[in-house]
Amino acid sequence: MQSSDKKQNQGDSRRDFLKKSSLITAIALTPSVAVKAAESQADERFAELFEKIPLNLTVNNKPYTTSIEPRVTLLDYLREELHLTGTKKGCDHGQCGACTVHVDGERVNSCLSLAVMNEGKKVTTIEGLANGEELHPMQAAFIKHDGFQCGYCTPGQIMSAVACVNEGHTGSRAEISEYMSGNICRCGAYPNIVDAIVEVSKGGVKA
Helix, strand or coil: CCHHHHHHHHHHHHHHHHHHHHHHHHHHHHHHHHHHHHHHHHHHHHHHHHHHHEEEEEEECCEEEEECCCCCCCHHHHHHHHHCCCCCCCCCCCCCCCEEEECCCCCCCCHHHHEEEEEHCEEHHHHHECCCCCCCCCHHHHHHHCCCCCCCCCHHHHHHHEEEEEEEECHHHHHHHHHCCCCCCCCHHHHHHHHHHHHHHHCCCCC
């Protein structure tokens, strides 16, 4: 009986030794393996392979084909991937309108729209309004009527203003204000913005 207990204790001791040896070896090897993995960026390459999907968009009449993570918003795609920084990131919650762009002719808060949801669509940003060196009539009207002060919200204001005219919501100053209410101007240039929209709408100009 004592001999059997002795053999069992010896077996347990061997197993403990092997476990501890394996643990020590693993700890010793982990740093070098981790460094090599970081250097080769193998994990990032695998992530890109499985996480990114193809995206085809036409932005300001120019076609773009790329691969992008499904979680990327249209706003971040425009700013970070295409470097079209005229579209501003304000609240990032769709409450200020600074990120307004046109998608297939309709105004959209680009911070609330995933880029992949716009596959095959046509996007127009503030950079795409002007005709070369010639300003869009709405841009010229904003300058004429001082429709901005700090200028941060101005790209979104102009994009919404163009859409407001195209949608036919310019029957009165009150109607214009209602349909521009999604665009916040913290400088309080609202009366001047309405003046600019009224002038363009009377001229019958469309984007």
